[in-house]
Amino acid sequence: MSYNNSHDLCSNLNTEQDSEFTQLMDKAVARRSFLAGMGALGLGAFVATTPLAQSVQAAMKTTVHSKLMGFQPIAASTADTVVVPEGYKVSNLISWGDPIFAGAPEFDASGKAPASSQALQFGDNTDGMTLFPLADDRAVMAVNNEYTNNDLLFDHKGENMTADDVLKAQNAHGVSVFEIKKTSKGWSVDRSGKLNRRITANTPMQLTGPAAGHDLLKTSADANGIEVLGTFNNCANGETPWGTYLTCEENFHNYFGTADDSYEVPAEQKRYGIKPEDKRYKWSKFDERFDLAKNPNEPNRHGWVVEIDPMNPESKPLKRTALGRFKHENAALMVDNSGHVVVYLGDDERGEHLYKFVSKGKYDAANKSANRNLLEEGTLYVAKFSANEGELKGKGEWIELTFGKNGLTPENGFNSQAEVLIHTRLAATQVGGTTMDRPEWVAVHPNKMSACCTLTNNKNRGKKDNQPVTGPNPRAGNKYGQIVRWTPANGDHTVTEFDWDLFVIAGNPSVHKEGLLAGSSNVTAENMFNSPDGLGFDKGGRLWIMTDGKYSNKDDFAGMGNNQMLCADPETGEIHRFLVGPIACEVTGLTFTPDQKTMFVGIQHPGEKGKPSHFPAGGDSKPRSTIVMITREDGGVIGA
Numbered sequence: 001m002s003y004n005n006s007h008d009l010c011s012n013l014n015t016e017q018d019s020e021f022t023q024l025m026d027k028a029v030a031r032r033s034f035l036a037g038m039g040a041l042g043l044g045a046f047v048a049t050t051p052l053a054q055s056v057q058a059a060m061k062t063t064v065h066s067k068l069m070g071f072q073p074i075a076a077s078t079a080d081t082v083v084v085p086e087g088y089k090v091s092n093l094i095s096w097g098d099p100i101f102a103g104a105p106e107f108d109a110s111g112k113a114p115a116s117s118q119a120l121q122f123g124d125n126t127d128g129m130t131l132f133p134l135a136d137d138r139a140v141m142a143v144n145n146e147y148t149n150n151d152l153l154f155d156h157k158g159e160n161m162t163a164d165d166v167l168k169a170q171n172a173h174g175v176s177v178f179e180i181k182k183t184s185k186g187w188s189v190d191r192s193g194k195l196n197r198r199i200t201a202n203t204p205m206q207l208t209g210p211a212a213g214h215d216l217l218k219t220s221a222d223a224n225g226i227e228v229l230g231t232f233n234n235c236a237n238g239e240t241p242w243g244t245y246l247t248c249e250e251n252f253h254n255y256f257g258t259a260d261d262s263y264e265v266p267a268e269q270k271r272y273g274i275k276p277e278d279k280r281y282k283w284s285k286f287d288e289r290f291d292l293a294k295n296p297n298e299p300n301r302h303g304w305v306v307e308i309d310p311m312n313p314e315s316k317p318l319k320r321t322a323l324g325r326f327k328h329e330n331a332a333l334m335v336d337n338s339g340h341v342v343v344y345l346g347d348d349e350r351g352e353h354l355y356k357f358v359s360k361g362k363y364d365a366a367n368k369s370a371n372r373n374l375l376e377e378g379t380l381y382v383a384k385f386s387a388n389e390g391e392l393k394g395k396g397e398w399i400e401l402t403f404g405k406n407g408l409t410p411e412n413g414f415n416s417q418a419e420v421l422i423h424t425r426l427a428a429t430q431v432g433g434t435t436m437d438r439p440e441w442v443a444v445h446p447n448k449m450s451a452c453c454t455l456t457n458n459k460n461r462g463k464k465d466n467q468p469v470t471g472p473n474p475r476a477g478n479k480y481g482q483i484v485r486w487t488p489a490n491g492d493h494t495v496t497e498f499d500w501d502l503f504v505i506a507g508n509p510s511v512h513k514e515g516l517l518a519g520s521s522n523v524t525a526e527n528m529f530n531s532p533d534g535l536g537f538d539k540g541g542r543l544w545i546m547t548d549g550k551y552s553n554k555d556d557f558a559g560m561g562n563n564q565m566l567c568a569d570p571e572t573g574e575i576h577r578f579l580v581g582p583i584a585c586e587v588t589g590l591t592f593t594p595d596q597k598t599m600f601v602g603i604q605h606p607g608e609k610g611k612p613s614h615f616p617a618g619g620d621s622k623p624r625s626t627i628v629m630i631t632r633e634d635g636g637v638i639g640a
């Protein structure tokens with residue numbers, strides 16, 4: 001999510017504090033990385049004893065104090081519930097299987113309900129979402145339903161799939177669109193809302209932009225390469241100032257397979273993880289569209305960003321090929337001061353890349369509908385970071401992914417812009433984009449001066465030749481993750497140069513007393529976390545960080561508890577824990593009412609893989625992915 005589209009936001013910038021903190025961080029981090037080369041013991045001795053290190057910690061705790069965050073930070077938790085600060089309340093909006101249409105069947109916990117029921121209910125695994133206001137007491141929510149927990153969806157736990165089961169799983173994927181209304185009791189789903197809609201893995205949609213109609217997008221069912229059925233593995237999201245929702249197709253590779261032993265997966269598809277085995281979802285056995293031997297091009301029709309008009313339930317979702325094809329995490333869209341629309345995009349896989357799209361056309365604030373095709377045409381770039389040896393900040397450039405430039409030529413296997421976009425990952429490698437520690441969400445600060453991306457973790461870092469330990473990916477076998485921040489020159493997001501630093505390096509200072517595993521100096525025993533994933537700024541400039549990490553609460557992760565949500569002050573660097581989720585969940589998905597007095601947070605897969613959660617209903621109930629609502633007892637702004 002992002003709230004960077006408005007032009008009237010207050011930035012709450014405190015430049016003096018910012019530079020004070022940055023200088024301290026620079027010194028601490030440079031010193032740490034310098035000493036890292038001398039061995040961990042040396043660094044430990046440094047952190048424990050040197051006056052400089054002590055002064056950095058003292059500065060964090062005394063002279064730097066956030067004016068942005070007003071809540072009492074909470075402790076880590078392993079409880080099977082959502083924990084929030086004193087003075088805050090939690091309630092549930094909707095859970096997997098709840099009806100979103102009047103007269104639709106209620107949730108059936110037996111796992112025996114048919115596909116037709118799921119088609120009328122909220123899908124599984126709530127993820128990215130955006131609230132679109134209709135009135136003070138009415139809004140429409142668009143929410144991704146990322147994937148299915150087959151052990152919960154089916155009584156047979158996915159072991160004895162039938163054609164109807166495959167359809168049921170397809171109906172549990174996609175996007176749920178539904179109206180919510182506010183009464184004296186708070187917000188609730190309006191099952192009679194005129195805009196209510198389920199978009200599933202079978203909803204007709206259209207490929208648009210430079211790759212539409214290319215031979216690689218043609219299938220037996222669609223000789224023109226234009227019409228696609230459905231969207232699935234919709235991870236995070238974005239929204240546009242012209243009122244549309246962006247849903248991002250992530251791990252699409254898991255849905256394809258074939259029983260045909262003679263089928264060879266082409267190298268271009270191997271790069272995207274396509275394999276003949278179809279162990280997880282088993283769709284290809286009952287739906288030929290997912291059989292690679294029968295429809296070898298079908299995977300090329302997925303891995304895109306899809307634009308949806310939530311105000312028109314009859315509208316056809318549009319797959320925007322100009323934004324490239326990869327395992328999209330979110331789409332952080334902002335209108336640059338130049339008027340061009342800039343969309344930052346992460347490709348969440350170990351050693352993949354960070355991207356930026358700049359629209360050809362300019363945003364017209366006076367004529368909303370004139371902006372409808374801004375995502376149709378533009379330039380895609382991949383990020384290349386550089387740093388001096390051992391430094392945790394540096395320079396970077398955006399390298400253009402345009403046919404005919406930077407080696408994207410027929411000699412290197414690229415014959416058109418369509419091929420560059422369909423094989424975006426290969427193009428990024430060709431031009432030398434930096435391999436990253438799994439880029440997840442990007443968020444742009446409302447003052448437009450900087451942007452951040454969560455690099456969630458990467459066990460391959462330092463173990464593969466193309467993933468060296470350097471720059472914004474400074475730890476081998478990175479188990480905790482970090483957040484990289486970049487500032488384009490003059491706040492102009494269309495230019496190709498930027499400066500970068502690491503806003504936070506997650507770590508465990510209780511277990512690791514020294515070195516980068518202890519985390520940056522804004523990580524403490526009180527706020528530690530691992531695997532930052534969801535990310536978003538609110539209007540006030542608070543940075544919200546959601547985690548999708550290890551919840552074992554032991555060894556390297558001791559003291560971190562369940563997955564959580566933190567709030568950070570980008571100016572002071574302070575990070576406070578705001579929310580902890582129930583057992584074995586991921587916290588992902590964030591949106592607010594315009595007054596920021598209700599926050600909607602996604603609790604995804606509580607109790608995954610048989611872990612003992614009964615969230616949200618308790619007792620011995622089946623765990624269900626749920627959107628929760630956070631409000632303040634005094635009715636104030638969340639986080640303030």
Ligand code: FEO
Pocket residue numbers: 146235236250329348440
């Ligand atoms: Fe669906 Fe990368 O998280």
Ligand code: CA
Pocket residue numbers: 235236329440533534548588
């Ligand atoms: Ca994610």
Ligand code: CA
Pocket residue numbers: 440456533548
């Ligand atoms: Ca993740």
Ligand code: CA
Pocket residue numbers: 146548586588604
């Ligand atoms: Ca997830």
